[in-house]
Amino acid sequence: MRKPLVAGNWKMNKTIAETRDLVFTMSMKLRKIEGVEKVICPPFMSLMAASALLEGSGIGLGAQNMHWEEKGAFTGEVSPAMVKELCGYVILGHSERRSYFGETDQTVNRKLLAAQAMDLVPIVCVGETLEQYESKLTREIVSAQTSQSLRDVAPAYAPRMIVAYEPVWAIGTGKASNGPEANDVVKDVIRPALAELFGNETAQAIRVLYGGSVTSANADEFFSQPDIDGALVGGASLKIDEFVAITKAAASTEA
Numbered sequence: 001m002r003k004p005l006v007a008g009n010w011k012m013n014k015t016i017a018e019t020r021d022l023v024f025t026m027s028m029k030l031r032k033i034e035g036v037e038k039v040i041c042p043p044f045m046s047l048m049a050a051s052a053l054l055e056g057s058g059i060g061l062g063a064q065n066m067h068w069e070e071k072g073a074f075t076g077e078v079s080p081a082m083v084k085e086l087c088g089y090v091i092l093g094h095s096e097r098r099s100y101f102g103e104t105d106q107t108v109n110r111k112l113l114a115a116q117a118m119d120l121v122p123i124v125c126v127g128e129t130l131e132q133y134e135s136k137l138t139r140e141i142v143s144a145q146t147s148q149s150l151r152d153v154a155p156a157y158a159p160r161m162i163v164a165y166e167p168v169w170a171i172g173t174g175k176a177s178n179g180p181e182a183n184d185v186v187k188d189v190i191r192p193a194l195a196e197l198f199g200n201e202t203a204q205a206i207r208v209l210y211g212g213s214v215t216s217a218n219a220d221e222f223f224s225q226p227d228i229d230g231a232l233v234g235g236a237s238l239k240i241d242e243f244v245a246i247t248k249a250a251a252s253t254e255a
């Protein structure tokens with residue numbers, strides 16, 4: 001059985017003061033929801049404040065990125081050990097990192113191996129662009145991203161990893177994919193690529209999330225799909241009622 005997971009990616013939103021307000025109120029509501037793993041990923045600057053408020057809540061904390069090197073002259077970067085001090089999770093290879101900051105499957109893989117060394121739970125993002133989608137390249141692109149980004153991971157660590165399928169054309173556009181189409185990509189592309197890397201049993205154990213314009217209105221459509229194990233939520237994760245409703249929808253799918 002794969003336990004459902006809902007993670008909120010706050011992206012570059014909320015100051016420390018705003019984070020305190022949001023986490024305080026949101027965590028009161030989220031902590032009562034059982035049967036789903038809950039994670040919030042505020043900006044680096046806010047992690048310390050969020051961590052203090054989430055202590056003992058059962059709600060996980062994640063970073064949105066990190067560097068792969070242990071330490072040194074990498075101005076502006078944050079190391080795996082720094083993330084580990086506050087977080088249990090880290091988002092890696094988000095499409096915004098790939099498109100605006102030059103991340104590639106190779107650098108995502110280095111980060112993933114660094115997360116493994118630190119025993120962080122990675123949420124590794126894959127997904128095709130609009131152009132690739134329209135050119136019917138989804139399968140080829142997502143398969144290559146999965147195999148390349150997740151290679152060389154130890155068999156014991158593999159089942160702890162989380163993959164997020166986020167079609168880039170669905171991110172922040174209000175134009176979500178639909179349940180069956182997203183499920184097909186997970187079932188026919190991502191899990192087979194995972195099976196090739198780690199064997200079928202492990203591929204069935206790894207949780208795969210959907211991300212891209214998830215709201216309380218369409219969450220059920222994704223969560224009712226057999227191969228989709230939760231969501232990586234952007235915009236709606238900043239709205240208390242929305243994120244709580246999405247989390248409840250995921251919890252209700254636990255068998």
Ligand code: 13P
Pocket residue numbers: 009094166170171172173174211212213214232233234235236
């Ligand atoms: P939106 O939910 O705002 O479309 O963002 C999705 C996303 O990128 C989550 O990582």
